[in-house]
Amino acid sequence: MENDQDNIIREVTQTDYKYGFFTDIDTDNIPYGLNEDIIRLISGKKNEPDWMLEFRLKSYRHWLGMEMPQWAHLKIPEINYQDIIYYSAPKQRIKPGKFEDVDPQLLETFNKLGIPLDEQKLLTGMAVDAVIDSVSVKTTFKKNLAELGIIFCSMGEAIQEHPDLVKKYLGSVVPYRDNYFATLNSAVFTDGSFCYIPKGVRCPMELSTYFRINAANTGQFERTLLIADDESYVSYLEGCTAPMRDEHQLHAAVVELVALNDASIKYSTVQNWYPGDKEGKGGIFNFVTKRGMCKGKNSRISWTQIETGSAITWKYPSCVLRGDNSTGEFYSVAVTNHHQQADTGTKMIHLGKNSKSTIISKGISAGKSNNSYRGLVRVTQNAVNSRNYSQCDSLLLGDKCGAHTFPYIEVANKTSIVEHEATTSKISEDQMFYCNQRGISTEDAIGLIVNGYAKEVLNKLPVEFAVEAQKLLQISLEGSVG
Amino acid sequence: MLKIRNLSASIDGKMILKGINLDVNAGEVHAIMGPNGSGKSTLAAVLTGRNLYEITEGQVTYLGKDLLTMAPEDRARxxxxxxxxxxxxxxxxxxANFMRTAVNEIRKFKGQQPMNASDFMKLIREKIALVEIxxxxxxxxxNEGFSGGEKKKNEIFQMAMLEPMLSILDETDSGLDIDALKIVANGVNMLKRPDNASIVITHYQRLLDYIVPDFVHILYDGRIVKSAGKELAVELEAKGYDWIKNHDGDE
Structure with missing residues (x-):
């Protein structure tokens, strides 16, 4: 029996990361290292106005006095921040603009990733901003969206074209002093997506950003800002992949969402960064700050995340429920295999009256991995009649992995109700044999069981991606149970 | 169809099966009876490939193939x-999802295309009627939250869906009231064809009032100690298992 399990575990290690290829393309790199000159160089490359450079410099100066947080249940090797290239852009023969102008090699890269940038070939109902390393190469359907007054473009472009909106909201949800990685991002961020949905508009298509790390020795520091004005609605999806490399690469992004009165934002992530090999060599360090501000009354922000990649994940998509009657939701499936480590969860900060939040977290651990849920529910004194429901489930595959739950609950008034439920379960030998006896292989049985376990969360994804996410879960866990 | 020769198996070094010999041909129903701990369930588990047991001796051929080297899912397929x-x-x-996966795996094994959704639902409706669930x-x-009776009927439903060549029913009658027992037995009888066979494992004779076996074998202490026609079950019911325990066995 144990031999079988070993065999199967050996098989997992042969599972290939499908997106591990590298595109050999000329890049415009700046020198290694981090200092004020580098920040000026990045800002200059992007032709930024002074106020943007000032934002970066004050962030950098603040960051110098900060220390890396050590509270997470993670073993993080020392990161040498001078050993990273902070700006790398594919050299395009022609300046990007129209689709026809995008370098064919880059188009081919995105084709290979299953993200065709040709509007004719794209899934109908989805607009994509494609980011490779430090720059956005193409945003599709911009014109169609502009007719409705929707702004969907790269952050670089937004700084040039919509400085008032950027100035007003950048750092309004995640201040530049917020935390070590967010502060670093504020100093060196390169591109990312910007989106503004005007008052009363329901965005007719899924907006999506696809992040690709390609160049070696670089870090990716993208910044996303999404604003939903009064009574508007938008559904947004991000995906990400990276080549397989023996060295770790750093990804430290910041995402800020702002929902005004009666606005609703649905933000979904399928995170598939390279997780490292079976020995834990290589892989992306993913230190991300994602936060949404339910600023207006009756506003709603919903986070859905499927986390399968990265060597280390440190990520807590959160909601600040400032508006009365506002709603925050967090639906998460986090999978760890081999030597992956994840410390992920959410924060729900109730400030407004009658605010509601729901947390559904499903952790799946396999191999020698460690998977932690960390969540804060804080109900302040003024947030009367608030309500939170949290459910944290852990599923263990094999007996060498770990699952941990760290819930923090703070309630400062007497009229609010907070509920927390947690379970831990294991896929049993009996369940596997039952499936086998019906002709279902062990791999397929794990897929069935894991997808069944994660169904509640998968159902929250836009339909087109739910199927992809299901397959991804199965691939991530192939053969991890005997 | 199935030839078991001198099959011996142990768990944690303890011998459970001590040289089983049995032949099952197409169209036959075999009943295996025996007291608790005689090895009935172990035999079923070994034949279907449960990896808890170590096979210490013997061979099993199924449709001309060496059964014991096949993976459990391949045996099922x-x-x-x-x-x-x-x-x-x-x-x-x-x-529904579980059965669709199973049905399509078996179809794939036979070189057939996966069943489309409407045919699949039709099949479900047809088979579900058989077991009155x-x-x-x-x-x-x-099986989550199913009552004891529903679980057993659900086993027969799955059997009807998968249309096996050789069904092994491990104490399907245990814990059933008489109405449920009749439904289960009726399902088994309806699925009987000249080209398939079943092995019905039971502790009690009462199931055999409804499923009439062609052969009855008595398993005791890891050996088949007596084989005969259906009358053996009646004799056993009358005399009790002590009769067998005092018997030296005729191997």
Missing amino acids: AGIFLGFQYPIEIPGVSM DTKLINRSV
Whole structure:
């Protein structure tokens, strides 16, 4: 029996990361290292106005006095921040603009990733901003969206074209002093997506950003800002992949969402960064700050995340429920295999009256991995009649992995109700044999069981991606149970 | 169809099966009876490939193939079905999804295309009628929250869906009231064809009032100590298992 399990575990290690290829393309790199000159160089490359450079410099100066947080249940090797290239852009023969102008090699890269940038070939109902390393190469359907007054473009472009909106909201949800990685991002961020949905508009298509790390020795520091004005609605999806490399690469992004009165934002992530090999060599360090501000009354922000990649994940998509009657939701499936480590969860900060939040977290651990849920529910004194429901489930595959739950609950008034439920379960030998006896292989049985376990969360994804996410879960866990 | 020769198996060094010989041909129903701990369930588990047991001796041929070297899922795909004594719960996986996966795996093995959704639903409706279970059960998670009787009927439903060549029913009658027992037996009888066979494992004779076996074997202390026609079950019921225990066995 144990031999079988070993065999199967050996098989997992042969599972290939499908997106591990590298595109050999000329890049415009700046020198290694981090200092004020580098920040000026990045800002200059992007032709930024002074106020943007000032934002970066004050962030950098603040960051110098900060220390890396050590509270997470993670073993993080020392990161040498001078050993990273902070700006790398594919050299395009022609300046990007129209689709026809995008370098064919880059188009081919995105084709290979299953993200065709040709509007004719794209899934109908989805607009994509494609980011490779430090720059956005193409945003599709911009014109169609502009007719409705929707702004969907790269952050670089937004700084040039919509400085008032950027100035007003950048750092309004995640201040530049917020935390070590967010502060670093504020100093060196390169591109990312910007989106503004005007008052009363329901965005007719899924907006999506696809992040690709390609160049070696670089870090990716993208910044996303999404604003939903009064009574508007938008559904947004991000995906990400990276080549397989023996060295770790750093990804430290910041995402800020702002929902005004009666606005609703649905933000979904399928995170598939390279997780490292079976020995834990290589892989992306993913230190991300994602936060949404339910600023207006009756506003709603919903986070859905499927986390399968990265060597280390440190990520807590959160909601600040400032508006009365506002709603925050967090639906998460986090999978760890081999030597992956994840410390992920959410924060729900109730400030407004009658605010509601729901947390559904499903952790799946396999191999020698460690998977932690960390969540804060804080109900302040003024947030009367608030309500939170949290459910944290852990599923263990094999007996060498770990699952941990760290819930923090703070309630400062007497009229609010907070509920927390947690379970831990294991896929049993009996369940596997039952499936086998019906002709279902062990791999397929794990897929069935894991997808069944994660169904509640998968159902929250836009339909087109739910199927992809299901397959991804199965691939991530192939053969991890005997 | 199935030839078992001198099959011996142990768990944690303890011998459970001590040289089983049995031949099952197409069209036959065999009953295996015996007291608790005689090795009945072990035999079913060994034939279906449960990896808890070590095979210490013997061979099993199924449709000309060496059964003991086949993976459990391959045995199932080749037409061996086990009706579980204690059906397993699989939370989050609906019966419909579970069965569709199983049916399509078996079809793939036979070189057939996956079944489309409407044919599949038709098949479900047809088979569900056989065992008189509530159609709502197929939208529920596999065996989760099913009553004892529903679980057993659900085993027969799965057997009807998968149309096995050789069904092994491990104490399917245990814990059933008489009405449920009749439904289960009726399902088994309806599925009987000249080209398939079944092995019905039971502790009690009462199931054999409804499923009439061609052969009855008495298993005791890891050996088949007596084989005869259906009259043996009646004799056993009258005399009790002590009769066998005092018997020296005729191997």
